Amino acid sequence: MNLNPIVYAIPVFMLTVVIEAWVARRRGIKVYDIPDALTSLHHGVLSEVTGVLWKLAGLGMYAVVYENFRATDLPADSLAVFLFALLAYDFCYYWQHRLGHEMNILWAAHVVHHSSEYYNLATALRQSSTGRFFGWIFYLPLALAGVSPSVFFAVAVIDLLYQYWVHTELIGRLGWLDRVLVTPSNHRVHHGQNDYCIDKNYGGILILWDRLFGTFADEREGEKIVYGIRTPLNSFNPVWGNLHYYAQLWEESVRTRGWRAKLGIWIAPPGGWTDQPLAHFDTATFSYYDRQTPTAIRWYAWIQYSLIIPCLAQLLAIGAMLPIAMTLTYALGIIVTTVTIGFLLEGRHIAGILEVMRVSLFGGAFAASSTWFGFESPSLLRFAIGVFALASVIWLVPHARSAKLVPSAS
Ligand SMILES: [Zn+2]
Ligand SMILES: [Zn+2]
Numbered sequence: 001m002n003l004n005p006i007v008y009a010i011p012v013f014m015l016t017v018v019i020e021a022w023v024a025r026r027r028g029i030k031v032y033d034i035p036d037a038l039t040s041l042h043h044g045v046l047s048e049v050t051g052v053l054w055k056l057a058g059l060g061m062y063a064v065v066y067e068n069f070r071a072t073d074l075p076a077d078s079l080a081v082f083l084f085a086l087l088a089y090d091f092c093y094y095w096q097h098r099l100g101h102e103m104n105i106l107w108a109a110h111v112v113h114h115s116s117e118y119y120n121l122a123t124a125l126r127q128s129s130t131g132r133f134f135g136w137i138f139y140l141p142l143a144l145a146g147v148s149p150s151v152f153f154a155v156a157v158i159d160l161l162y163q164y165w166v167h168t169e170l171i172g173r174l175g176w177l178d179r180v181l182v183t184p185s186n187h188r189v190h191h192g193q194n195d196y197c198i199d200k201n202y203g204g205i206l207i208l209w210d211r212l213f214g215t216f217a218d219e220r221e222g223e224k225i226v227y228g229i230r231t232p233l234n235s236f237n238p239v240w241g242n243l244h245y246y247a248q249l250w251e252e253s254v255r256t257r258g259w260r261a262k263l264g265i266w267i268a269p270p271g272g273w274t275d276q277p278l279a280h281f282d283t284a285t286f287s288y289y290d291r292q293t294p295t296a297i298r299w300y301a302w303i304q305y306s307l308i309i310p311c312l313a314q315l316l317a318i319g320a321m322l323p324i325a326m327t328l329t330y331a332l333g334i335i336v337t338t339v340t341i342g343f344l345l346e347g348r349h350i351a352g353i354l355e356v357m358r359v360s361l362f363g364g365a366f367a368a369s370s371t372w373f374g375f376e377s378p379s380l381l382r383f384a385i386g387v388f389a390l391a392s393v394i395w396l397v398p399h400a401r402s403a404k405l406v407p408s409a410s
Contacts, residue, residue, distance in 0.1 A: 004316045005157050006048060010309060013164070017041075017121045023170055024120075031169045034298045035236050035291065035345040037122040038305055042238040042338035043112055044125030045312050049331045052319040054132050056327060061136045062152055066143040074146040085147045086155040086205075089139065093159055093204040096138035098215065101199050105266045106134060108245040115241055117228035117288050119191055124167035129242045159204045163187075173219070182207050185219045192225040193281050226283045230271075234289050236342040239335065293345050294403045300396065301341045304359075308337055318374055330373050333362060344400075349407045352400030356393050363389020 017037070024031040074081045100110035112128040142152055166187040178185045182203045190201040200217035203209050210216035219225070231248075233241055252273050253262040265273050293301075311334055319327045340358050343351035366372055367386030400406050 004048075007313050007316050009161065010313060013044075013121070013125060014309070020121050020168060020170060027170075029169065031118060031120045032122070033118050033288070033290070034302070035293045036116055036118050036289075037120065038298075038301055038345065039236045039238060039241070039342060040116050040122040040126035041305060042236075042342060043129075043241055044127055045308055045338055046238050046242065046335060047127035047129045047131075048312060048316060049334050050129040051132070052315055052327065053331055055320060056324065060149070062139060062143050063149045065140055066147075066149055066152075069144055070146040071144055072146040074148070074151075076148045076151050081147070082151060082155070085142060085151050086158060088142055088145070088147070089152070089155045089159055090203070090205045091209060092138045092141065094202050094206075094209040094213070096135060097202040097204065098213075099138070100131075101202070102269050103267055104245075104249055104270055104272070107270045108249060109133065109135075109242075111229060111245045111270075112241055114191060114229050115233040117226075117232070119167060119169055119188060119225075119227045121164065121167055123191070123227075124164045126241075130246075162205050167191075178207070178218070179211070180208060181205060186210075186216075188225055188227075189217050189219050191227045193228055193230055193286070194223060194225055194283060195278075195281055196220065196223075197225060198278060224283055226281070226286045230278075230281065232289055236291070236345040238338050238342060291345065291347050293347060294399075296399050297344055297403055297405075300392075300399070301345055304337070304341055304392070308334060314373065314375060322374055326373055337362075344405060347403065347405065349405065352396065352403075352405035353407075355396060355400070355405075359389050359392045359396070363392070 021032045021037075074085075096106075097110070100106045109128045109131040112131075113123075113126055116123045116126055139152065139156075163182065166182055166184045168184050169188065171184040173185050174183050177183055182201070182205055186201045186203075186207050189197045191197075196217055200215055201207060201210050202215055207216065233244060235241060235244070249265060253265045256262050256265060256273070271278070311330070315327070315330050315334065319330070322330070336358060340351065340354045344355055363385055366377065367382045367389065369377075370382075371377065
């Protein structure tokens, strides 16, 4: 079985997030907000789920171009080819990332990664579900040069996984490394809303590209970075997190008169339709998105999230082998879970009812059936999940009432 390497990385991600949160707590620094971190993780889940659907739809354009238009055959087992491919990928990544910040339709996908107001390892996992639409275009030079899909896939995963560790406030300056590689210091700048941070430090592995093309900014001592986006997401719903900027572009283009102008909005720089220069950002007056989620609901959300992970791993492992209707049902179930948990964290009045329905449906289905999407579930596990679902409902109902997560009677 050709298992997605992300499946192996999931336990490492979870463990390192917990360690980072623990170290930050010991040092007395607030780098995590639980609802925000869970939302980041939900975005990561959604991105992987949509990746399975993307593959099912046969939209691997890189392979199509490689098969039909490659200029030469570069051997897949050569170290030199591998290193060349990694360097070339990182170069293409710089431009994909840069255009992702400079063109509205690409920013609509990439904005997801910037929507957290906190900077931590969970933020690294806040990945877009729609970036695959146009992302492949930037890597076509590699396909044309004859880099095989297997080598391309390997260097893409390396480039992505490399970027995980730099999403932390716990690692300070690293001397000359900060000027050669992408590091926590220079990537913090990339996620900042401060004036000096905007549109800087796009690199994936090498920050040299930014120094070469004039987009490098060094982290400033004595100026606290405020993370996030200038028009805040203000939501814990990962589906909305993926769609909100497309919705804004759509509204703007409907409002605008003339087809040229309407289409122009999609390729203009972010906010370009206002014709206003970017306003000065005052770090002192920034207020974080905080729905005052009760501690009990935060714990509940974490526990439910921990059950999404084995489901996601299963979907990534066997999604391509299941009948399509089954894969779609499983994917939808996971997506719905992230949304209802998001509603709980936001304190929506509909959240309690939706969550009781979700837990009853999924828990009941797991307990009642001898197989779970191709997995022969042992009766003890079925019993345990059934009891867990029942306990979740019994626990949730009074807590949802006291947290006003049900429609009020008045
Ligand atoms: Zn970015
Ligand atoms: Zn980042």
